[in-house]
Amino acid sequence: MTEQSTTRRLMMQFAAPVGAVVLSVIASAFILMIAGSNPITAYGDMLRHAAKLETSVSMINRATPLYISGVAAAVGFKMNIFNIGVEGQYRMAAIFAAYVGGAVALPTVLHIGLILIVAMAVGGAWAGLAGALNTERGVNIVISTIMLNGIALGIIAWLVRSWQAEGEIVVVGVGTEEIDDSGLIPNLNFIPEFFGDIRSEELTGVLIIAIVIGAAYHVLLNRTVFGYDLRSSGLNPLAARAGGVPPKRMVIIAMLMSGGVGGLVGIAEIMDKGRYNPNFVGFLGFNGISVALLGRNHPAGIAVGALLWAFLDASSDILQVTGAAPKEIVDIMRGVILLTAVIGYEIVRRIRVRDEAAQAAARLAAVPA
Amino acid sequence: MNDLKRTWNRAPAWITWMIYAAVGVFILTVVQSLTDTERLTSATTSSAMLRWAVPIMLAGLGGLFSERAGVVNIGLEGMLVLGMWFGAWGTINYGPWWGLVIGILGGGLGALVHAIATVSFGVDHIISGVAIIIAAPGITRFLSSEIFANYEGGSITQSPGVDGVGKFTFPFLSGGNIGGWTSPDILGWFIDKGWWFVGDLASVARGLTFNLSQMTVLAYLLVPLSAWVLWRTRFGLRLRIAGENPQAGESQGINIIRYKYIGVLLSGALAGFGGAFISSPELNGIYLEGSTLQRGFIGLAALIIGNWRPTGVMAAALLFGYPTALGKRDLEGTATHSLLLVAVIALAFIVLWALSRQKTSDAILAGALALLAGFWFLSADTVPKWWTDIQPQVFVILVLVFFAQRLRMPMAVGQPYRKGET
Numbered sequence: 001m002t003e004q005s006t007t008r009r010l011m012m013q014f015a016a017p018v019g020a021v022v023l024s025v026i027a028s029a030f031i032l033m034i035a036g037s038n039p040i041t042a043y044g045d046m047l048r049h050a051a052k053l054e055t056s057v058s059m060i061n062r063a064t065p066l067y068i069s070g071v072a073a074a075v076g077f078k079m080n081i082f083n084i085g086v087e088g089q090y091r092m093a094a095i096f097a098a099y100v101g102g103a104v105a106l107p108t109v110l111h112i113g114l115i116l117i118v119a120m121a122v123g124g125a126w127a128g129l130a131g132a133l134n135t136e137r138g139v140n141i142v143i144s145t146i147m148l149n150g151i152a153l154g155i156i157a158w159l160v161r162s163w164q165a166e167g168e169i170v171v172v173g174v175g176t177e178e179i180d181d182s183g184l185i186p187n188l189n190f191i192p193e194f195f196g197d198i199r200s201e202e203l204t205g206v207l208i209i210a211i212v213i214g215a216a217y218h219v220l221l222n223r224t225v226f227g228y229d230l231r232s233s234g235l236n237p238l239a240a241r242a243g244g245v246p247p248k249r250m251v252i253i254a255m256l257m258s259g260g261v262g263g264l265v266g267i268a269e270i271m272d273k274g275r276y277n278p279n280f281v282g283f284l285g286f287n288g289i290s291v292a293l294l295g296r297n298h299p300a301g302i303a304v305g306a307l308l309w310a311f312l313d314a315s316s317d318i319l320q321v322t323g324a325a326p327k328e329i330v331d332i333m334r335g336v337i338l339l340t341a342v343i344g345y346e347i348v349r350r351i352r353v354r355d356e357a358a359q360a361a362a363r364l365a366a367v368p369a
Numbered sequence: 370m371n372d373l374k375r376t377w378n379r380a381p382a383w384i385t386w387m388i389y390a391a392v393g394v395f396i397l398t399v400v401q402s403l404t405d406t407e408r409l410t411s412a413t414t415s416s417a418m419l420r421w422a423v424p425i426m427l428a429g430l431g432g433l434f435s436e437r438a439g440v441v442n443i444g445l446e447g448m449l450v451l452g453m454w455f456g457a458w459g460t461i462n463y464g465p466w467w468g469l470v471i472g473i474l475g476g477g478l479g480a481l482v483h484a485i486a487t488v489s490f491g492v493d494h495i496i497s498g499v500a501i502i503i504a505a506p507g508i509t510r511f512l513s514s515e516i517f518a519n520y521e522g523g524s525i526t527q528s529p530g531v532d533g534v535g536k537f538t539f540p541f542l543s544g545g546n547i548g549g550w551t552s553p554d555i556l557g558w559f560i561d562k563g564w565w566f567v568g569d570l571a572s573v574a575r576g577l578t579f580n581l582s583q584m585t586v587l588a589y590l591l592v593p594l595s596a597w598v599l600w601r602t603r604f605g606l607r608l609r610i611a612g613e614n615p616q617a618g619e620s621q622g623i624n625i626i627r628y629k630y631i632g633v634l635l636s637g638a639l640a641g642f643g644g645a646f647i648s649s650p651e652l653n654g655i656y657l658e659g660s661t662l663q664r665g666f667i668g669l670a671a672l673i674i675g676n677w678r679p680t681g682v683m684a685a686a687l688l689f690g691y692p693t694a695l696g697k698r699d700l701e702g703t704a705t706h707s708l709l710l711v712a713v714i715a716l717a718f719i720v721l722w723a724l725s726r727q728k729t730s731d732a733i734l735a736g737a738l739a740l741l742a743g744f745w746f747l748s749a750d751t752v753p754k755w756w757t758d759i760q761p762q763v764f765v766i767l768v769l770v771f772f773a774q775r776l777r778m779p780m781a782v783g784q785p786y787r788k789g790e791t
Contacts, residue, residue, distance in 0.1 A: 035515055082495050138774040139766065140673065142443055142495065146666045147762040154759030161755075290503050293496060328514040328525070331507030338500045339482060346492045 012352060016344030017294060017301075021308070024336035031332060032325050042325035049318035050311055057192045057201040063310035064210045065268045065281075067303055069288020071217050072123075072262035074297035078221065079234035081254050083127055085145025086262040087285025088152030093123035094266025095156050095176065098276035102177030111183035116209070116264065123263020124256045126152065131255030135248040141255075149285075160278055176276040185209075185271050206268040213261060218299040230254065262288075290338050296345060309334070382680065389684075391570065398569040400710045408704035409711075410569035412560075414695055415576030420651045421697075422683075422690030423588045424449060424661075427643030428668025429675065429682035430595055431476075431636035436677060437599060438632025439612035441783045443498030444483050445640045446665030447505030452476040452644020454509040457528040457656030458516065460648070465534045469584065469645050476641020477634055479505055484633040488626060491785045502665075510658065517656065528656035533649050537586050539578035582651045588642065595679040608632050612779035615786045625786060640665065663762070670765045676776045688768070692760045702751035705760065709746040713739050719771055731771065738767070 029039035049055050069086055076083035083089075097119035106114060130148055133139040163176070185205035192198045221227040233240040233250050241247050265284050270276065291309055295301025312334060316327040377385070397409040408414050428445045435442035442448075456472025463471070479501055486497040510525065517523035522530065538545035544554030556578065559571035599605035610618035611628040618625050643664070648656045667689050674688075675681025692708060699705050716739035723731035745752075 031511075077496075082499070084499060133766065133770065137770045139769040140669075140773070143666055143670050143673075143769065144766055146663055147670075147766050150663055150762040151759045154755050154762075157758070158753065158755035286503050289499055293500065326511065326514050328507075328511040332511045335504030335507045339486070339504055342492055342496055342500050343486050343490050346486075346490045350491070 008355075009352070012348050016348050017304075017341050019344050020294075020337045020341035023340050024333045027336050028329055028333050032329060035326060035329075037325040039325070042319060042329070045318055045322045045324045046311075046315040050314060053192060053196050054199045054201045055314050057198050057203050059307060059310040059314050060207060061201070061204045061268070061310075062313050063303075063306040064204055064207050065265045065284050066287055066291050066306040066309055067210045068206075068213055068261060068267075069265045069284050070291035070295060070302040070306055071213050071299070072258050072265065073285075073289045073292040074295070074302060075217065075230075075261060076254050076258040077234075077292055077297050079230050079250060079254050080237070081131075081251060081258070082142050083130070083145055083255060083258045083262075084142055084289060085127065085130060085149050085285070086258070086265065086288055087283070088145070088149035089123040089126045089259045089262040090265035090285060091156055091280065091282075092126050092152045093119040093263030094270055094280060095159060095276045096122045097263075097267070098176040098179065098270045101179040101183045101270070102275060104183075105180055106182060108182045111180070112185055115179070115183055115270070116267065119263040119267055120260040121263070123265075124260035127255045127259020127262065128252060131252045134255075135251050141251075179270070179274045184274060185267075204268050204271065206271055209264060209267065213264070214299045214303065217261075221299075226253075290334065293338065294341050308337075386680065386684065394570050394573050395566060396711060396714055398566045400707050400714070401569070402565070404703075404707035404710065406704045406707050408695060408699060409707060410573050412572045412576035412579065413698070414691075414704075415573040416579070416581075417576075417694035417697055418687060418690045419577050419581070420585060421694045422686040423585060423646050423651070424643035424664045425668045425671055425689055426683050426686035427588060427591070427639045427646065428665045429671035429686055430591060430679060431639035431643070432669050432672040433595065433599075433636075433675075433677060433679060433682055434608070434632045434639065435480075435636035436672065436782045437612045437779055438608050438629045439615060439779060439781045439784065439786065440484075440487055440629055440633050440636075441494040441498065442480075442483060442633065442636050443495050443669070444479060444501030444505075444665075445498075445636070445668055446661055446663065447498075447501040447503075448476040448479040448637045448640035449644040449647065449661045449665045450505040450509055451479045452641035453648045453656050453661065454512060454528075454644070455641070456645025457531050457648040458512075460531045460645075461520070461529060465532050465584075465649065468531070468649075469534075469642065472645025472648070473638045473641040476639070476644055477637045480634050480637020480640070483637070484630045488629045488633065488786075491787065494783050506658070509656075513656070513658070526658040528648070530655055531648050531650065533651060533654075534583045537581050537583050543575050543579035582649070584646060584649060585651060588646065589683070591639070592679045592683045599679070609779070611786075612782055615781055619788065626788060629786070640668075643668070667761070667765055670769060673776060673778075674768055674772055677778055685768075689761065689765060692764050696757035696760060699757065700754075702753065702757060705757050706746065706750065706752045708760075709742045709752070712742045713746065716742065735771065 025043070029043075032039040032042060050059065069090065072086050072089075073083060097115045100118045101111065101115040104111065104114065126148060127145070130139075130141055130144040133144050134141045185208075187205050188203040188207060189198065192201075192203050219227075221231065229240065229245045229250065232243065233245055233247065237247060240250075262285070265288065266276075266280070269281050287309055291302055291305035294305035294308070295303070312330040316330040319325050319327040319329070394410060401407065401409045428449060431445055431448070432442055452472040452475050455475025456468050458468075459471025460468025483497050483501055486492040486500075487494050513523075513528070514525045517528045518525050520529050540547050540552035541555055543556050544552055546552070556571045556575040560568055560575060562568060597605075599609060607618065607623050608628045608631065610621075610623060611625045611632065615625045618628075644661070647653055647660060647664075653660055668682075668686070671682050671685035671689060674685040675683070692705070695704050695708060716735045719735040720732045720739065723729075723735060
């Protein structure tokens with residue numbers, strides 16, 4: 001009986017996300033047919049492209065910042081704090097980290113460490129501001145983080161412009177000073193090269209940071225008292241408070257952690273380009289939220305979500321090349337996956353609650369009175 | 370003193386609002402006399418404020434219907450995006466009024482998803498809303514690539530130009546026509562006289578009454594209509610019980626699920642109107658990707674500051690619209706600079722108010738900010754462009770900082786409801 005319920009539970013665990021993907025594939029096929037494209041050709045192109053080694057490397061590169069961003073969002077979501085301002089936090093963090101990194105000359109480990117610490121501190125401070133506004137003045141976190149996104153973009157535009165005016169930026173539109181090699185995390189090309197030729201792709205070394213963040217998140221959540229407090233304040237804030245968890249402090253700590261991790265989202269880009277570039281890659285914050293929702297805030301689930309999003313990114317590129325379908329179809333797929341997964345998880349949760357109630361009832365009936 | 374206070378409390382709401390507005394214009398006039406700008410009380414500025422506030426107000430009213438029915442609607446930003454796209458598409462193909470209808474339906478479509486997720490399936494309201502915010506731009510991006518990109522003058526990120534509806538000018542106040550007869554322009558006469566403060570008052574009022582788009586008039590008519598529907602009809606009472614105490618409503622035989630659906634759908638429809646308005650010539654004149662500019666969220670802030678009431682939402686939306694309207698044409702930054710002095714005066718009032726209620730921390734915070742703004746005002750003649758850009762967001766946060774805690778939201782807002790459960 002136990003064995004049967006375990007398989008059932010596992011199946012249900014995956015029913016929602018798999019169902020969401022299947023539904024989005026079907027829905028997109030219909031849309032593609034209406035738009036006059038052949039969905040089979042398009043899907044074939046996407047899969048063939050993803051199967052190439054260099055595409056896999058590029059997918060991991062794209063998934064790395066998404067994963068970090070997903071964990072950043074998940075830390076808050078776990079306790080029902082909706083930090084939807086990772087977008088602003090990582091951009092602020094990235095520009096300051098790149099500026100400091102470009103301004104100093106240090107031995108490798110110290111240099112990289114300094115860049116990471118600045119990124120985490122700035123990201124944490126920007127998110128912590130929203131946390132403090134909430135605990136001290138009762139300002140809604142969703143609204144304040146969104147407003148701080150807008151403010152961050154304004155400040156960054158101003159910084160870039162004023163540096164240009166001071167002549168610190170030699171070529172217009174380039175960004176911050178270039179970081180010395182000592183500050184750049186080396187690539188991990190030896191891993192994919194073991195499997196074959198990866199052409200011009202480079203596997204980002206930030207992957208290691210992402211893995212460390214994922215592991216730390218898992219340990220924190222499941223093996224520490226703080227993680228227990230975090231989860232319990234999310235599940236039942238009143239009970240957690242009665243159990244001695246200070247609610248205000250939890251909000252501040254969760255925001256600091258969320259923003260601190262969020263600050264590292266831009267690191268992959270900085271390490272790749274060696275500077276903060278005005279065309280800095282955007283929307284990693286919002287895509288990270290999608291990935292966190294898709295992965296149910298679970299460290300492994302977020303990774304799967306990030307890879308799925310990266311796959312769709314890569315697919316959009318190849319569709320543009322082959323012309324089998326408009327590349328914007330991946331945006332539709334993302335939307336359908338996200339919306340159906342979110343609803344699917346809730347359906348599965350209800351079924352599970354009902355199952356548990358039925359099991360408890362059965363067990364109670366089995367006990368002689 | 371007590372008599373005065375009693376009279377003030379007994380005065381009809383519209384009179385107190387008028388007095389607040391007059392005091393506001395008076396402060397602006399005083400500041401304007403001390404600085405070298407004429408924009409603060411110009412008709413151009415007040416007219417721009419009126420238009421800029423429309424999407425904020427409609428999003429706020431949308432949030433009002435949804436939250437009064439107990440459903441938090443963070444997805445308004447996404448519904449604005451849908452309204453923007455469908456409004457532009459409808460206008461290009463069927464004319465502006467049908468465009469408005471189609472934009473409303475587009476926003477309603479986003480709301481339908483939100484209603485199914487939150488009301489029928491009990492998904493967390495914020496999560497569903499966030500999903501809609503993320504999904505909506507993807508959907509419009511695809512639609513643009515399929516449709517607008519094939520139109521002449523359109524592309525993946527924007528539509529060709531969009532037509533507007535007819536204009537309306539208030540008769541007598543600003544010289545509008547009644548059946549072909551041109552009425553006298555009373556406000557214009559006052560402006561021509563140029564009397565201190567009276568002229569400024571007339572100029573602000575003329576911006577609010579002269580050459581309005583009929584869509585703008587319709588949007589503002591929705592404010593009293595919403596108030597009437599929510600507080601004077603049986604429908605409104607039932608909708609509100611869904612947000613205050615759904616179990617009690619259920620015990621009276623009210624179909625709570627249905628009222629929650631209606632509340633969410635109306636909220637999407639209003640946001641769709643707001644989106645269509647952004648695409649209309651009153652603001653952008655085209656569909657432009659990414660041009661909601663967080664007005665869905667500013668609308669939610671207006672809902673909070675407006676204390677979940679239609680008039681409050683409108684006042685807050687106009688307040689939030691003012692700095693943007695002022696900054697829009699203020700390229701050299703002088704008018705925005707004089708706004709710093711307005712901020713100093715407003716903060717000084719907050720200090721007095723906080724001291725009278727013995728709220729020391731509020732007084733210290735407001736005092737510190739007043740000093741900061743005052744120092745900045747004295748140390749420069751203009752403000753840089755980046756400040757003009759981020760000012761709306763800073764303003765929203767500041768207003769929430771001082772006034773978010775005194776308000777009362779519907780009791781059961783955000784809570785999951787399932788029929789038959791207590």
